[in-house]
Amino acid sequence: MNLSIGDRVRVRAGDPPGHIRTPYYLRGKEGVIVARWGEFRNPEELAYGKQGLPKRTLFLVRFRQCDVWPDFIGGAHDTVSADIYDHWLEQA
Amino acid sequence: MPGPHDVGGKDFGPIDRQDHQRTAFDTHVDVLQQLMGGGGARLYRVDELRRCIESLAPADYHRFSYYQKWLTAMRTLLLEKGLFSRQELDRRLEHMRRQS
Numbered sequence: 001m002n003l004s005i006g007d008r009v010r011v012r013a014g015d016p017p018g019h020i021r022t023p024y025y026l027r028g029k030e031g032v033i034v035a036r037w038g039e040f041r042n043p044e045e046l047a048y049g050k051q052g053l054p055k056r057t058l059f060l061v062r063f064r065q066c067d068v069w070p071d072f073i074g075g076a077h078d079t080v081s082a083d084i085y086d087h088w089l090e091q092a
Numbered sequence: 093m094p095g096p097h098d099v100g101g102k103d104f105g106p107i108d109r110q111d112h113q114r115t116a117f118d119t120h121v122d123v124l125q126q127l128m129g130g131g132g133a134r135l136y137r138v139d140e141l142r143r144c145i146e147s148l149a150p151a152d153y154h155r156f157s158y159y160q161k162w163l164t165a166m167r168t169l170l171l172e173k174g175l176f177s178r179q180e181l182d183r184r185l186e187h188m189r190r191q192s
Contacts, residue, residue: 024094047143
């Protein structure tokens with residue numbers, strides 16, 4: 001899967017066991033890729049002493065607050081951004 | 093279920109913005125971590141340390157100080173990797189208790 005800046009993405013909704021770097025409150029939410037930080041060894045595997053290969057691409061994803069919190073009362077332009085690895089993202 | 097560290101969206105009230113005083117214990121743990129971790133003997137990776145911190149029982153996670161979390165995670169990793177056994181650790185602690 002080739003994701004790039006500007007793509008609309010959905011965070012995987014799963015709750016797998018293990019060491020997870022994707023915040024729980026963003027799972028299943030839709031946002032937009034705003035930066036591509038590069039490729040890094042997968043920290044979810046490094047956390048168990050493995051090599052973390054193949055490397056994963058890390059993106060900055062921006063979410064509208066009103067898409068994240070059902071009871072959000074702030075402005076429609078308020079956003080929250082998070083670093084998320086590509087294996088947690090799918091095209092929305 | 094998310095671990096005790098994964099708190100986005102939960103209400104913990106206002107943030108305590110007071111500066112914390114670094115204790116001798118804090119410095120001791122920090123030095124141990126520098127000697128054993130990626131910048132030193134590389135006994136474990138920082139990702140492993142983080143996994144063990146985030147695997148603490150929720151009650152311990154909320155009760156422990158920052159460096160207590162580190163120290164507990166470092167102990168978990170050294171046991172995991174077999175650098176010493178639980179029995180060896182217990183014996184040593186007992187020895188130190190008798191000396192103090």
